[in-house]
Amino acid sequence: MSTEDTTSDGARARTSRRGRIRVTGFDSAAVRDRETFSADRTGISGAAANRRTKAWNRFKQNRSAIIGLAILAFMVFIAVFARPIQVSLLGEGFVIQPFQLAPHNTDTNLVAGNQPPSAEHPFGTSDLGRDIMSQVMVGARFSLAIGVIAVGLAVGIGVPLGAIAGYYGGWVDEAVMRLVDILYAFPFLVLAIVIIAILGQGFWNMIAALVIVGWIGYARLIRGEILSVKENEYVMAAKALGARDRSIIFRHIVPNAIAPVIVQATLAVGTIVLAAAALGFLGLGLQPGTPEWGTILSEGREAVIRGYWWVTTFPGLAIVVFVLAVNLVGDGIRDALDPQDEVGEQEGGFR
Amino acid sequence: MSSEPPLIRAEGLTKHYSSDDGLLDRLFGDTQLVKAVDGVDLEIEDGETLGLVGESGCGKSSLGRTLVQLEEATAGSVYYHDSDSGERVDLTELSSSEMQEYRKEVQFIFQNPDASLNPRLTVEDIIGEAFDIHGIEEGNRNERVRELLETVGLQRSHAGRYPHEFSGGQRQRIGIARALAVDPEFIVCDEPVSALDVSVQAQILNLLEELQEEFGLSYLFIAHDLSVVEHISDRVAVMYLGNIVETGVPEDIFEEPHHPYTEALLSAIPEPDPLWVRDRVQLEGTVPSPIDPPSGCRFHTRCPQIIPPDGMDIEQAVYRDIVGLRQRIREREINVDRVREEFAEGTSTDAVADALVGQEFDHPPSGVHRDRVEEALSLVAENNWERGRELLADHYESVCERREPVLQEDANPKACHLYEQPPTESMDTGSRQQGSADD
Amino acid sequence: MSLRQYVTKRLLLTVPILLGVTVITFLMTHLQPGDPVDVLIPLGANPSEEAIRQLRRQYHLNEPLYVQYFLWLKDAMVFDFGVSIQRDSLVSEAILTRLPYTLLLGVFALFIAVAIGVPAGIIAAVRKGDKVDEVSRIAALLGIATPNFWLGLILIFIFGVQLGWISTIPPSDVSVLDPALLTYMILPAVTLGTASSALLMRIMRSSMIEELNKEYVRMARAKGLAARTVIVKHVARNSLISVVTVAALQIAFIVDGAVVIEQVFSMRGVGRLILQAILQRDFPIIQAGVLMIGVVIVFANLAADIIYSFLDPRIRY
Numbered sequence A: 001m002s003t004e005d006t007t008s009d010g011a012r013a014r015t016s017r018r019g020r021i022r023v024t025g026f027d028s029a030a031v032r033d034r035e036t037f038s039a040d041r042t043g044i045s046g047a048a049a050n051r052r053t054k055a056w057n058r059f060k061q062n063r064s065a066i067i068g069l070a071i072l073a074f075m076v077f078i079a080v081f082a083r084p085i086q087v088s089l090l091g092e093g094f095v096i097q098p099f100q101l102a103p104h105n106t107d108t109n110l111v112a113g114n115q116p117p118s119a120e121h122p123f124g125t126s127d128l129g130r131d132i133m134s135q136v137m138v139g140a141r142f143s144l145a146i147g148v149i150a151v152g153l154a155v156g157i158g159v160p161l162g163a164i165a166g167y168y169g170g171w172v173d174e175a176v177m178r179l180v181d182i183l184y185a186f187p188f189l190v191l192a193i194v195i196i197a198i199l200g201q202g203f204w205n206m207i208a209a210l211v212i213v214g215w216i217g218y219a220r221l222i223r224g225e226i227l228s229v230k231e232n233e234y235v236m237a238a239k240a241l242g243a244r245d246r247s248i249i250f251r252h253i254v255p256n257a258i259a260p261v262i263v264q265a266t267l268a269v270g271t272i273v274l275a276a277a278a279l280g281f282l283g284l285g286l287q288p289g290t291p292e293w294g295t296i297l298s299e300g301r302e303a304v305i306r307g308y309w310w311v312t313t314f315p316g317l318a319i320v321v322f323v324l325a326v327n328l329v330g331d332g333i334r335d336a337l338d339p340q341d342e343v344g345e346q347e348g349g350f351r
Numbered sequence B: 001m002s003s004e005p006p007l008i009r010a011e012g013l014t015k016h017y018s019s020d021d022g023l024l025d026r027l028f029g030d031t032q033l034v035k036a037v038d039g040v041d042l043e044i045e046d047g048e049t050l051g052l053v054g055e056s057g058c059g060k061s062s063l064g065r066t067l068v069q070l071e072e073a074t075a076g077s078v079y080y081h082d083s084d085s086g087e088r089v090d091l092t093e094l095s096s097s098e099m100q101e102y103r104k105e106v107q108f109i110f111q112n113p114d115a116s117l118n119p120r121l122t123v124e125d126i127i128g129e130a131f132d133i134h135g136i137e138e139g140n141r142n143e144r145v146r147e148l149l150e151t152v153g154l155q156r157s158h159a160g161r162y163p164h165e166f167s168g169g170q171r172q173r174i175g176i177a178r179a180l181a182v183d184p185e186f187i188v189c190d191e192p193v194s195a196l197d198v199s200v201q202a203q204i205l206n207l208l209e210e211l212q213e214e215f216g217l218s219y220l221f222i223a224h225d226l227s228v229v230e231h232i233s234d235r236v237a238v239m240y241l242g243n244i245v246e247t248g249v250p251e252d253i254f255e256e257p258h259h260p261y262t263e264a265l266l267s268a269i270p271e272p273d274p275l276w277v278r279d280r281v282q283l284e285g286t287v288p289s290p291i292d293p294p295s296g297c298r299f300h301t302r303c304p305q306i307i308p309p310d311g312m313d314i315e316q317a318v319y320r321d322i323v324g325l326r327q328r329i330r331e332r333e334i335n336v337d338r339v340r341e342e343f344a345e346g347t348s349t350d351a352v353a354d355a356l357v358g359q360e361f362d363h364p365p366s367g368v369h370r371d372r373v374e375e376a377l378s379l380v381a382e383n384n385w386e387r388g389r390e391l392l393a394d395h396y397e398s399v400c401e402r403r404e405p406v407l408q409e410d411a412n413p414k415a416c417h418l419y420e421q422p423p424t425e426s427m428d429t430g431s432r433q434q435g436s437a438d439d
Numbered sequence C: 001m002s003l004r005q006y007v008t009k010r011l012l013l014t015v016p017i018l019l020g021v022t023v024i025t026f027l028m029t030h031l032q033p034g035d036p037v038d039v040l041i042p043l044g045a046n047p048s049e050e051a052i053r054q055l056r057r058q059y060h061l062n063e064p065l066y067v068q069y070f071l072w073l074k075d076a077m078v079f080d081f082g083v084s085i086q087r088d089s090l091v092s093e094a095i096l097t098r099l100p101y102t103l104l105l106g107v108f109a110l111f112i113a114v115a116i117g118v119p120a121g122i123i124a125a126v127r128k129g130d131k132v133d134e135v136s137r138i139a140a141l142l143g144i145a146t147p148n149f150w151l152g153l154i155l156i157f158i159f160g161v162q163l164g165w166i167s168t169i170p171p172s173d174v175s176v177l178d179p180a181l182l183t184y185m186i187l188p189a190v191t192l193g194t195a196s197s198a199l200l201m202r203i204m205r206s207s208m209i210e211e212l213n214k215e216y217v218r219m220a221r222a223k224g225l226a227a228r229t230v231i232v233k234h235v236a237r238n239s240l241i242s243v244v245t246v247a248a249l250q251i252a253f254i255v256d257g258a259v260v261i262e263q264v265f266s267m268r269g270v271g272r273l274i275l276q277a278i279l280q281r282d283f284p285i286i287q288a289g290v291l292m293i294g295v296v297i298v299f300a301n302l303a304a305d306i307i308y309s310f311l312d313p314r315i316r317y
């Protein structure tokens, strides 16, 4: 402390003047020495344990999520190895996957129809005499493919649109969000049905319908996240460095806003499979006879009334198990990404 | 001072935000303008640190951001003097691609080290981003990042870590390294230590001072507390509600005479001197809304030294209370019902007014002032707010409400009517009607 | 913002949405590949040139698109969608005669959903973390994972085929006012309601947990108020606010469900009508049905927003 302002006679008068006493302890050399063994040492624990490993560790702790993951892995395995996969190239067919786990062929009629479950046909046979177990196994291919492709495309459309709307605001935002509002006025399945009515049936048309209805959810979700993430100072800092908008959006904003989208998209795979099955059941899915789970069930009502319960039970169970597994995994991912979040958003169901 | 033009010179810099969200608000005319920065002039010399002080919400951060074009100025200019080419450019006129060049000259250090580093990037990528954007130090990037880390007092080995692995002070050092990466001339430090522990604050302040010396930097150093800027600043500017109310070298700012607002800020600093006897100046209320700032001197709604009308014989504290009362009448914030409940039905309004004086005043007026105040309050008690307001305005309007004080042309200018104001033509002195604060 | 201003603003926001809904519905017939007149010709019919020209005139197909839209909109305002292509009746009549069945199903299902979902959610929240919570979590997950049409089929098999308690094919001529209709409604409503209750339960649980963590509830508990009183008085009521907001969502969910469930149980509802119309490419009916659903949902959302802003003024900003 310096007391250079004391009066000449040494007595210090009471005063209202400031600054007679100043703190001058800011000696930089001393500070340097101090901080090398104090401040700078903190937080050096667990070198480079990044958040992804941490999230994965949390996920591993979650028993039901791991069970869900195991079920999904099993179903993917079945889907791939149920029947051989052939690609044709230059007019020649190459078999890239030669295994056949399904006990029977699904294209042709094998035996008398409507056989109850037996050793030969564990899930029974259908009206047309097809082996239901084989159909369910091969059907996993269609259902899984529809779920993954439709969700992937919907995310691919919804996220950029929502991101741009949220980042720029203004009329772009106005336009995108009004479109989202309008599409939200139609229930998920009704809109999908109408789109199929316009486009016609078929694998890609069904995917198109599910994507047109599906993207709006992601657009809305990511826009909301981006509105809050873009207020962060690191976004401002990137601007101060002169970063371009594209790099700000995709390097700084989207990676920090994407977690809820990942959770939502995972859960949506289940939702989409359910929706596809409903479309199949209503006769608006794939061509009749395709072993897609919903399409197998399109004859379900007649079969049930005539007492052939196995025709509907097993494809339906496959759907339940799959969607359940997806939900377990999705919940697990959410808890892993955001451990303190107790509150579950609405999930499953349509949208 | 040198004959060199200042490095940064803001003229009439203005930043208004509009509060609308979307088309409908615009259609409805619901838009309100938040006048965060309202015509600020300032200069920063090469190698100088200008401290900018004010309560939160006074627009100092907006000023800092607008100065370096992080936000678009609503009006005014920011001239940057390029010492290499000798050119003077108005940053506000540049397109965003033209501005790109000057992003290397002006940089920003943020307040909150938790929010100013992207949690998903390593330190190396955070600092290296500057090199990627401007295509500098190619091939040498990683080495330069490590050098910068050493410059700001971190270790080379920290480059591969993520922000969450550091303490607050260390994160702020990373933020500083990022700003230094482009080798800037001028840095806005937006409350760089206010989110840190007191023990770490001094370290960061010292680092900033060392860097200034080493690299010849100029700073605009923003703080809400005068004590922080005292030893780092060459000059200090005090800001209130979008305007600068006093500037000067720290000695001038800390010595009397003060602008009344500066005085209030000063009195908030705890003094380590046990003989310190000055009362704390307690400001009434909070900073008024910048949507509809007070007329005349923007500080008049809270100023303890607001000037009574010429020749009026009144104690300052009483006058201050009357100013407060007038404002509450204007905002219709006087709780008449509560007083009235204590009286029987049909009690004369005079009695109610008398009780209201007791409720509203810390320093009750006497004599002629008491009569006028009671008259006005009985009007209020009769629900005639407008007449009550007019009555008091007729007698008690201050020059501070009527005329906006400006900064004088001297070394320690104060925008306040207590200090000599530069002569202006056509300023009203007698007529009460025009420019009345209550209009 | 005052409540009045908020409501006005929200109402005005609804206008472009409603317009958008009508535009999309109108464009359905025009988005098809091929001549729009094709969709007006019954399947398999082979009308003469003259008949086609007549159709074009009747549906203003020779006018520019926007004129067609406004003419269509003018009629749609008074619920005039012309004549069904496949059946010989007015579109509005076909829909209105079936609407009561769907409404009844929806109300019944919503009732079941609330009766199961709300108490289950409250119990799960109060017993958070223990066995009861775990069981209800799994039950809700199962409810979400189960396709509702499949559940319906199983119920038909058990109660219709095995036990023979209900007829698997409901008589088509039960009037809406006939109490016997209720017996045919039970299974469809249960099917639809349980799926919906799973969602409701999860939402109720999470909003209850949030509410229970709030300061005043802890205070009340600490003060020794009986746990039950606290839950009922403070919490359940507050949480119902959030249920109100998902009610609009539930309407969309139930409409979706109705389309499927009516098919499963062969009910004469609007959902089944629309589905049949789609299979027969009867566009006037599809348009009318879809427009009606869209408008109902827009207004349900509007109502939910307004009720919510009334209960919780913060969201107006």
Ligand code: SF4
Binding pocket: B259, B260, B261, B297, B298, B299, B300, B301, B303, B304, B305, B306, B307, B400, B405, B415, B416, B417, B418
């Ligand atoms: S002009 Fe008047 S109100 Fe403003 S600071 Fe000076 S004395 Fe106070």
